[in-house]
Amino acid sequence: MAGEIWVLVEQWRGRISDxxxxxxxxxxxxxxxxxxxxxxxxxxxxxGESASSLGAADGVLMVEHSALAEPVPEVxxxxxxxxxxxxxxxxxxxxxxxxxxxxxPLLAARLAVPFVNSCRDVQVTDGRPVARCILYGGKxxxxxxxxxxxxxxxxxxxVRPPEQGRVERAPAVRALSVDxxxxxxxxxxxxxxxxxxxxxxxxxxxxxxxxxxxxRPENVALAEELAxxxxxxxxxxxxxxxxxxxxxxRQVGTxxxxxxxxxxxxxxxxxxxxHVQGMKEAALIVAINTDPRAPIFDIAHYGVVGDLxxxxxxxxTRVKQGKQAA
Amino acid sequence: xxxxxxxxxxxxxxxxxxxIAPDGRSLDPASVRLxxxxxxxxxxxxxxxxxxxxxxxxxxxxxxxxEVDDVLFTALAKGADRAVKITGMxxxxxxxxxxxxxxxxxxxxxxxxxxxxxxTGVQAIDDLDGxxxxxxxxxxxxxxxxxxxxxxxxxxxxxxxxxxxxxGGVTGTFEVSLPVVLGVQSAEKPPRYVPVAKVRAAMKxxxxxxxxxxxxxxxxxxxxxxxxxxxxxxxxxMLDGAPEEVAAQLCDVLAARGLL
Numbered sequence: 001m002a003g004e005i006w007v008l009v010e011q012w013r014g015r016i017s018d019x020x021x022x023x024x025x026x027x028x029x030x031x032x033x034x035x036x037x038x039x040x041x042x043x044x045x046x047x048g049e050s051a052s053s054l055g056a057a058d059g060v061l062m063v064e065h066s067a068l069a070e071p072v073p074e075v076x077x078x079x080x081x082x083x084x085x086x087x088x089x090x091x092x093x094x095x096x097x098x099x100x101x102x103x104x105p106l107l108a109a110r111l112a113v114p115f116v117n118s119c120r121d122v123q124v125t126d127g128r129p130v131a132r133c134i135l136y137g138g139k140x141x142x143x144x145x146x147x148x149x150x151x152x153x154x155x156x157x158x159v160r161p162p163e164q165g166r167v168e169r170a171p172a173v174r175a176l177s178v179d180x181x182x183x184x185x186x187x188x189x190x191x192x193x194x195x196x197x198x199x200x201x202x203x204x205x206x207x208x209x210x211x212x213x214x215x216r217p218e219n220v221a222l223a224e225e226l227a228x229x230x231x232x233x234x235x236x237x238x239x240x241x242x243x244x245x246x247x248x249x250r251q252v253g254t255x256x257x258x259x260x261x262x263x264x265x266x267x268x269x270x271x272x273x274x275h276v277q278g279m280k281e282a283a284l285i286v287a288i289n290t291d292p293r294a295p296i297f298d299i300a301h302y303g304v305v306g307d308l309x310x311x312x313x314x315x316x317t318r319v320k321q322g323k324q325a326a
Numbered sequence: 327x328x329x330x331x332x333x334x335x336x337x338x339x340x341x342x343x344x345x346i347a348p349d350g351r352s353l354d355p356a357s358v359r360l361x362x363x364x365x366x367x368x369x370x371x372x373x374x375x376x377x378x379x380x381x382x383x384x385x386x387x388x389x390x391x392x393e394v395d396d397v398l399f400t401a402l403a404k405g406a407d408r409a410v411k412i413t414g415m416x417x418x419x420x421x422x423x424x425x426x427x428x429x430x431x432x433x434x435x436x437x438x439x440x441x442x443x444x445x446t447g448v449q450a451i452d453d454l455d456g457x458x459x460x461x462x463x464x465x466x467x468x469x470x471x472x473x474x475x476x477x478x479x480x481x482x483x484x485x486x487x488x489x490x491x492x493x494g495g496v497t498g499t500f501e502v503s504l505p506v507v508l509g510v511q512s513a514e515k516p517p518r519y520v521p522v523a524k525v526r527a528a529m530k531x532x533x534x535x536x537x538x539x540x541x542x543x544x545x546x547x548x549x550x551x552x553x554x555x556x557x558x559x560x561x562x563x564m565l566d567g568a569p570e571e572v573a574a575q576l577c578d579v580l581a582a583r584g585l586l
Contacts, residue, residue: 012492072500073460074469098492101448102460102472102509109456109464114547117421117453130551136451137340140353143551144454151548185469187501189487194495206585230585242368243516248495255473255491255511263585270340284583286576287562293343295556302579303562304572314573322577322586 003090003149005031007057008080008103009042009050010095012071013191016050018162019095023155024056025165026122027093031058033124036090040171043079044068055169061087062173067180070188071099075180077106082178084111089150091129093122096154098255104154114146116153118273129153137272138295157254157277197249199233205262206232209252209279212239213268213289213308220245222312223267229319235259237275253278267308271296288312328382328481331438332373332406333428333446333458334366336391340451351550352419360393362400365447371513372477373445374405380479383407385438387431389415389424395534396525403520403528408535410435415539420546421456428458429465430541441505443479443486448472448509455548459509471500472509479504 007027010017024040031038040057042050045068051060063083067075080103084092094104096118108115119131120141130145131153201207208227210220220234227234236246238253252259253275264282269275271287271294279285280299287300288308297303304311338344338358345357370386377384385408386401388394398409412431432438444466446459463470475497476489484504489497491511565575580586 070498073472098473102457102470105456105460106464106470108547109461112547115422115456116548117456133454134556135454135553136338136344138556139340139344140346140553141556142454142553144548145551146548148547185503185506186471189499189501191492192489192497192499194497230580238512239364242512251495255493255495257494262583263580284579284585285562286579291341297562297564298556298560300562302576303564304576305564305566306569306572310569311572311576314569315576318573318577319580319586322581 003034003036004039004087005034005036006039006041006061006089006092008092008094008100009040009054010071010097010100011044011050012099016053017095017097017099019097019157021056021162021165022157022160023093023095023165024054025160026155028056028165030091030093030122030124030129034090034127034129039089041080043076051170051173053166053168055167055171056165057171059171060173062175063178064175065178065180067182072186072188073100073103073106074186075184076103077110078180079178080107081110083176084150086176092150092152093155094152096156104152108152114148114151116144116146116151119153119155119159121159122153122155134273137270139293156273158280194249197247199249201233201235201250201252202257202259204233206230207235207259207261207263208232208265208267209235209237209269210240210246210267211237211269214240215268217243217245219309222309222316226265226312226316226319229316229323230263232261232263237269237272266296266300267312269296270294271299328376328380328442328479329440330373330377330382330384331432331441331444332370332384332386333444333462334370334386334388334397334401335363335424335450335458336360336388336393336397337363337450337452346553346555350552352553360391362397363447363450365449365510367517368513369445369447369510370401370404370406371515371517372474372510373443374518375514376443376477376479377405380481382442385410387412387428389427390536398534399528399532400520400525402532403524404518410438410535410537412539413536418546419452419454419550421450421453421458422461423546425456425458425461426465427539429462431537431539432466434540435537443505444468444507445510446507448474448511454550455546457509459507463507466507468505468507469502470507470509471502473511474508475512476514477508
């Protein structure tokens, strides 16, 4: 059955997110394998202006409504739940980021259709979309297929290169209308910028990152000393920020900062997908972890299975000695 | 007085090496040690903070699985007023089924609904066909805010101001009328520590309530074809030796790249 494959265009604060193009590239492949057409779905006022870079799609489905001005997942889900029955797409691919996290489950629950969480790929096998999903912090993957259509897929960042899905051509735009209430139990009040930290980790060439493996707050000083010797700064993964061992301005990952330093030294960081999204573009990644199977070793260039509490001070001493000798 | 419900679940500890069962579609139970989901620990802490700030009762609710008693007694020791386990149903791998079970049990269990706030972790590492919070919210027809990091309640106005994390450290503020379901990313303070002695005391002086699962098991709408260990797309060059030797090798790598 040749149906439509939909990709939700994620827009945040006035611009289309890169992940939209990544998911469009994936959607193109899925649509071709299913001999269907790829439709980019744009929600929000001024949606029509967004179409010019969505040429990877065969068409744009546009829903303009003042209630869709901000990406409030509840309201987006309500709008999508109204247009899906009109056109019965075979699959809807939704970027799964902090902007849209709960949109897929909310929508699937409204329509009682399948949802597949945390997909790192979708391929077509025997005429059915089969997703590869991340489980258990990246330690296991599941291949999963929905049992009926339409199905909703939450697609993680990095599924395809964004360039592959960015095509400067405006496809035909079709306007769809929705009927949304003016009052919701949920009202968006506004955004708050992060408090400026003492250090902007996105501008550092060298980052020494600490994770759960640092064990105690006083051990963060070991990382600070190495970072100082290397002329860089310390940052951390979610568990360290949650414990308040480092301020939120130092968080790397999906809800923190995306960093691309020359060197990223990951100390006691397992490499959960939410963290990896924030640092995988670093030029050189070195990981030290006690768990030889930690997923961080799959993206690191160099790895050491060992005790960071012993290795880090030894490195600091060496770096300092090297500087004195030079 | 707020009626706060916190739904928690246990997930495999990823410190253990997870093995796939011979059927290829599930984990080998022998490799699984269950612990409280990390985000649910934050949901519990956020609930306790709200209870302390505004007054009320906090009930922690979990499906009856191995190790659940320890988790529930720990929650009581931390300050929860009631601990309820939902018995007699295996949710299997489906978050959807588990959320459906929880929604029906909340409705059937004694004195659970109406609640003012229902808190759960924003995600769990075993979420495959959904996330518990949004599904529960839809089933109960309540609003949902996810990825929360701060909650202020105005009990008189029956509303709350909830701060949600976006990207790059940016947060968004929502005003929502109660009751609401919240998917907690991080509590306003690190989850509190409770000494083992206090947990033991809770085991002696308090009791867990059991509520049998009610209603039919919800349908899982996705099919697991296979579980697998991820193929490494790349693999680090592994260095080994004593700490001093490894440090020297690492410094050589950095020096070769002009980073020293």
